[in-house]
Amino acid sequence: MKPVKFKEFITANKLKVSELPKPLIDKIDIFWKLYELLDSIMDTDRQELIEQLQQLDYEILGDIEQQYEEQLENNDRFEQLIKSPLVTQAFKEKVKQKIRTDITIIKELVSMGRTRDLTREELESMGLKTKLGKNTQIGQNTLRRKTKWFYYYYDIIDNKSSNTLK
Numbered sequence: 001m002k003p004v005k006f007k008e009f010i011t012a013n014k015l016k017v018s019e020l021p022k023p024l025i026d027k028i029d030i031f032w033k034l035y036e037l038l039d040s041i042m043d044t045d046r047q048e049l050i051e052q053l054q055q056l057d058y059e060i061l062g063d064i065e066q067q068y069e070e071q072l073e074n075n076d077r078f079e080q081l082i083k084s085p086l087v088t089q090a091f092k093e094k095v096k097q098k099i100r101t102d103i104t105i106i107k108e109l110v111s112m113g114r115t116r117d118l119t120r121e122e123l124e125s126m127g128l129k130t131k132l133g134k135n136t137q138i139g140q141n142t143l144r145r146k147t148k149w150f151y152y153y154y155d156i157i158d159n160k161s162s163n164t165l166k
Helices: 005-012 022-037 043-068 078-083 089-098 102-112 120-125
Strands: 135-138 141-148 151-158
Antiparallel strands (some): 141 151
16 A cells, blocks of 8 residues: 555654544544554455545545645645545535635735735735735736835736736
8 A cells, every 4th residue: 555645644743642632532542442453355356445545535635735834834735636536526625715826815815906006015915925026016916016005005907907017
């Protein structure tokens, strides 16, 4: 069997299994009980058990990442989780909703009508990671920098409706 993904993840993030929520601890205990059966089971049933263990491994890993996503250092595994054929479609959609990119942040601001006089601190607190310059292109929008009273403010300009930048 492949290495146990959630075990590697717990080790990499220095998490303690005893500090996880009780349902997750129970799920991990079930995983290890099934894992112990792997050596004593016949070859015909071994492949089915391996598939079930892999599925449970991905479920546990997803639960851990969901529980501690804000505090974890090594939580870049969402992309691999989404691509896995073992993970259910409902969980994949839930993970995709949690991932916020710069483009989705800008789209949220536009949909809320907040397109003028945004500070860099506001944008960064929302999770914007792109380094901001005078005219920063993000998706179909441009963040245009302007100066007011010795501070930088940004306006969101839709590139489709405005072809020229000042």
